[in-house]
Amino acid sequence: MLTIHAADELRLSWDAEPVRDGAVAVRGDRVVGTGSLGELLERFPGARLRRWPGVLGPALVHEGPLPQAPSPRERLHAVLKSGSTAVLERYAGTPDLRAAAVRNEVAVLPRTRETAIVDTGRADLAVFDTDGACVATVCAGRLVHRRR
Known part of the structure; x- marks a missing residue:
C-alpha cells in the first residue's frame, strides 16, 4: 500500500x-x-x-546507550519514540537486543551517519x-x- x-x-x-x-x-x-x-x-x-x-x-540515529526498560523490545520502543530508527552497535551488543532490533527493523550501525x-x-x-x-x-x- x-x-x-x-x-x-x-x-x-x-x-x-x-x-x-x-x-x-x-x-x-x-x-x-x-x-x-x-x-x-x-x-x-x-x-x-x-x-x-x-x-x-x-x-535519527540514537547515539548513546539505549534507555533502561524491563525488556529489549521496550528498550528499542523507547528509541523509536524518540524519532530514531537506528542505534549504534556498541550499545546493542547483547544477543537479545540484536534480535529485538532485527524483529523491529531497527538498523544497527557501526558508527553514526548523516x-x-x-x-x-x-x-x-x-x-x-x-x-x-x-x-x-x-x-x-x-x-x-x-x-x-
Missing part, C-alpha cells in the same frame, strides 16, 4: 531548506517520492494520506513538533510510534 506522510514542513535532511506543506510517499519500506503535498497527491491518486503537525524529516530522505531509500521518517518532541516515527515504512 502506498502512503503519503505530510506535514507543515518537510526537510529532506535536517540542515536542508524546508519545503512548506511537504510530503513523502512511501511504498513498502521505500521512499517513492518527495515534494509538496499537492504534487504527491497528483502523482499518487488514491494513496492513503497521513497528516502530521510539525516538521517531517529523516529519522540521515536524509532519498528516492528509493529506506523509509525511515520522524515528525517533531515545535518543542522538539517526537510526534511520529516511521521505521522501514511502518508507523511504529504515534503520539496521542
Whole structure:
C-alpha cells in the first residue's frame, strides 16, 4: 500500500531548506517520492494520506546507550519514540537486543551517519513538533510510534 506522510514542513535532511506543506510517499519500506503535498497527491491518486503537525524529516540515529526498560523490545520502543530508527552497535551488543532490533527493523550501525530522505531509500521518517518532541516515527515504512 502506498502512503503519503505530510506535514507543515518537510526537510529532506535536517540542515536542508524546508519545503512548506511537504510530503513523502512511501511504498513498502521505500521512499517513492518527495515534494509538496499537492504534487504527491497528483502523482499518487488514491494513496492513503497521513497528516502530521510539525516538521517531517529523516529519522535519527540514537547515539548513546539505549534507555533502561524491563525488556529489549521496550528498550528499542523507547528509541523509536524518540524519532530514531537506528542505534549504534556498541550499545546493542547483547544477543537479545540484536534480535529485538532485527524483529523491529531497527538498523544497527557501526558508527553514526548523516540521515536524509532519498528516492528509493529506506523509509525511515520522524515528525517533531515545535518543542522538539517526537510526534511520529516511521521505521522501514511502518508507523511504529504515534503520539496521542
